[in-house]
Each structure stands twice: as structure tokens, then as C-alpha cells.
Amino acid sequence: MPELPEVEALRRRIEGGALHRTIEAVELGNDTAHVDLPDPDARASLTGGQFTKTRRHGKYLFAGAASGPWMALHMGMAGSVRLYDADDAAPDYARLIVRFEGDRRMAFRDPRKFGWVKVVDDPDTEIAAHDLGPDALDIDEATFVDRIGSSRGAVKSALMAQEKLAGIGNLWADETLYQTGVHPTAKGTDLSERTLSDLYTASRRTLTSVCDVDADYGELPDAWLIHRRETDRACSRCDGQIQTAKVGGRTSYFCAGHQPPP
Ligand SMILES: [Zn+2]
CATH class of the missing domain: 3.20.190.10 (MutM-like, N-terminal)
Structure with a gap:
């Protein structure tokens, strides 16, 4: 999508x-x-x-x-x-x-x-x-931290909620969480300020990088999750393996090692 x-x-x-x-x-x-x-x-x-x-x-x-x-x-x-x-x-x-x-x-x-x-x-x-929140590349850090950090549901669902911030869907929510080491079902309210700040930085870096290559995924870094969205694939960041879970009705890919369950 x-x-x-x-x-x-x-x-x-x-x-x-x-x-x-x-x-x-x-x-x-x-x-x-x-x-x-x-x-x-x-x-x-x-x-x-x-x-x-x-x-x-x-x-x-x-x-x-x-x-x-x-x-x-x-x-x-x-x-x-x-x-x-x-x-x-x-x-x-x-x-x-x-x-x-x-x-x-x-x-x-x-x-x-x-x-x-x-x-x-x-x-x-x-x-x-359409009740859209700020564009995901325009939202400021304080608003992002407040909106994701006040979410009682899964952080992945919060990242994908277009009324909180607009533009992130299944693929780039997974990538942002993978790069930050946060499990997709972690609750927003359980994340530290530091982790929320890291998520903000990772979401911007992810989206900007994909924009920079006009969404040509072959041009994205080898270490990214986008290249290993398959069950039991080796993680690029630790010795864990890629797993899936349904979060908010969508299949999430994450590493069982460096994205521990909440
Ligand atoms: Zn890992």
C-alpha cells in the first residue's frame, strides 16, 4: 500500500x-x-x-x-x-x-x-x-511524543493512526520499530521519553531515506527490515530471527531478539 x-x-x-x-x-x-x-x-x-x-x-x-x-x-x-x-x-x-x-x-x-x-x-x-494529523515529515517532536506516548494501544497502531500523524502505514511503521528496537505491541504509554524521541528520529530517517530514492526499495540499505520481511530470516542487528504477529489487523514483521515483547 x-x-x-x-x-x-x-x-x-x-x-x-x-x-x-x-x-x-x-x-x-x-x-x-x-x-x-x-x-x-x-x-x-x-x-x-x-x-x-x-x-x-x-x-x-x-x-x-x-x-x-x-x-x-x-x-x-x-x-x-x-x-x-x-x-x-x-x-x-x-x-x-x-x-x-x-x-x-x-x-x-x-x-x-x-x-x-x-x-x-x-x-x-x-x-x-479526513481528520488527518500533521504530515509525518512535518510533525514536530513534542507533538509526536505526546501523541504516540499517550496512546494506550499498540505503538504500531498509533504510528499508523492517520489522525495522529499522516503518512505512515504497515511497511514503514514496521521499519521504524525495527530500527528503534521497539516491539509492535508495546503500549505507547509504557514507552520512555527517550524511546519516543528515538522513534521520532527513526520515523523521519526512514521516510526521508525512502523519499530520497523515490521509493526504489533496491536502493535502501541492506540492513533494513524491508529486505528481510520473511519468517525466520536472520536479523541484521542481532542474532535473532524475524517473526510475525497480527497487530491492528495487519501482519507485522519484527525481530524476536532486539524487539522484545512488552
Ligand atoms: Zn534483531
């Missing part, structure tokens, strides 16, 4: 190849039943305008003009954005296609159909409507 760094890579893709081009049409792609997409009026409201800005908040992506309207996108389980030229075939699973003047096209791809696109006047209103 695309999280903050994966969505940031898509934002950069749009920034690099879809700005300042007049929109000729916004058209439905293939097999759009049960995909939440803008209606004809909303699609028409983008026609004739240009995307001049992009914005990302947590896992939410926006492309629009300062005075609106904006296209708001959420990738769900497996969505993405692909830029291509008219000579090339539209990518598989293209659910919505923005046709710019000239050859450039932008497709919203979504094989799993859990993503959505809508047209909004203003990103801030949309962010507020």
Missing part, C-alpha cells in the same frame, strides 16, 4: 512532467465500475485549466492551480500515477486519464480499485474532512 514516500515519488513525477500544460479532457479509463472517480461535471471543471502546483499530505496527493480546482488522489492499496505520451498505449488498469494539450497524458492506475480521485476546491478542506 503506497505510504508517504511512495506517494511523494508520485507527486514528484507529476511535478516533473505534468505541470503548466493545458488540460484538454479528463476521461474515464477501463473498467471503472466500483472506482470512485469524478463525475462528468467535475471532470469538465478541470478542462481548459492547468496543474501549476502539487501538494502531498500523508498519503493524499493533490494537483491543481492555486485558485483551484484541484484533483485529489488517494492510491488505496495499489494505485499509482503514470505519465506517458499519446503514441504509447495507456497503461493497464488506467481508471482515469488526463489528456493534456499535445502528447502528454497522465493516468491514474488502480488494479485493486481501492483508490479514488475527486475534484476539490481546496486541499486544506479535504485534509480537514
Whole structure:
């Protein structure tokens, strides 16, 4: 599931190849039943305008003009954005296609159909409507420590609670906990200030590093959990082995050695 760094890579893709081009049409792609997409009026409201800005908040992506309207996108389980030229075939699973003047096209791809696109006047209103906390790369340490440290539930669930901080999902919550040596089911209220501060630092380092390589996981350090998400794999930090547990309905990977159970 695309999280903050994966969505940031898509934002950069749009920034690099879809700005300042007049929109000729916004058209439905293939097999759009049960995909939440803008209606004809909303699609028409983008026609004739240009995307001049992009914005990302947590896992939410926006492309629009300062005075609106904006296209708001959420990738769900497996969505993405692909830029291509008219000579090339539209990518598989293209659910919505923005046709710019000239050859450039932008497709919203979504094989799993859990993503959505809508047209909004203003990103801030949309962010507020989803009750999102600060972006995980914008949140300050005091707010992070307070929000995670006051959580009576599993720390992993707290890291993934988008109303506390927006952008962290299953993969990067696991990585942050692995790098900090905290078990995913530890309670927020049981963590020391020092550990909470370490979690803050690790979450930022993790997300920033993945953003830096445009979410190309092969470019991430060998020692990371991302490369060993398999039961009984050797840990890179101690002589323990990787185990799994269900936390908040999601499978968590962690090391039984340096992430001891609470
Ligand atoms: Zn270990």
C-alpha cells in the first residue's frame, strides 16, 4: 500500500512532467465500475485549466492551480500515477486519464480499485474532512511524543493512526520499530521519553531515506527490515530471527531478539 514516500515519488513525477500544460479532457479509463472517480461535471471543471502546483499530505496527493480546482488522489492499496505520451498505449488498469494539450497524458492506475480521485476546491478542506494529523515529515517532536506516548494501544497502531500523524502505514511503521528496537505491541504509554524521541528520529530517517530514492526499495540499505520481511530470516542487528504477529489487523514483521515483547 503506497505510504508517504511512495506517494511523494508520485507527486514528484507529476511535478516533473505534468505541470503548466493545458488540460484538454479528463476521461474515464477501463473498467471503472466500483472506482470512485469524478463525475462528468467535475471532470469538465478541470478542462481548459492547468496543474501549476502539487501538494502531498500523508498519503493524499493533490494537483491543481492555486485558485483551484484541484484533483485529489488517494492510491488505496495499489494505485499509482503514470505519465506517458499519446503514441504509447495507456497503461493497464488506467481508471482515469488526463489528456493534456499535445502528447502528454497522465493516468491514474488502480488494479485493486481501492483508490479514488475527486475534484476539490481546496486541499486544506479535504485534509480537514479526513481528520488527518500533521504530515509525518512535518510533525514536530513534542507533538509526536505526546501523541504516540499517550496512546494506550499498540505503538504500531498509533504510528499508523492517520489522525495522529499522516503518512505512515504497515511497511514503514514496521521499519521504524525495527530500527528503534521497539516491539509492535508495546503500549505507547509504557514507552520512555527517550524511546519516543528515538522513534521520532527513526520515523523521519526512514521516510526521508525512502523519499530520497523515490521509493526504489533496491536502493535502501541492506540492513533494513524491508529486505528481510520473511519468517525466520536472520536479523541484521542481532542474532535473532524475524517473526510475525497480527497487530491492528495487519501482519507485522519484527525481530524476536532486539524487539522484545512488552
Ligand atoms: Zn534483531
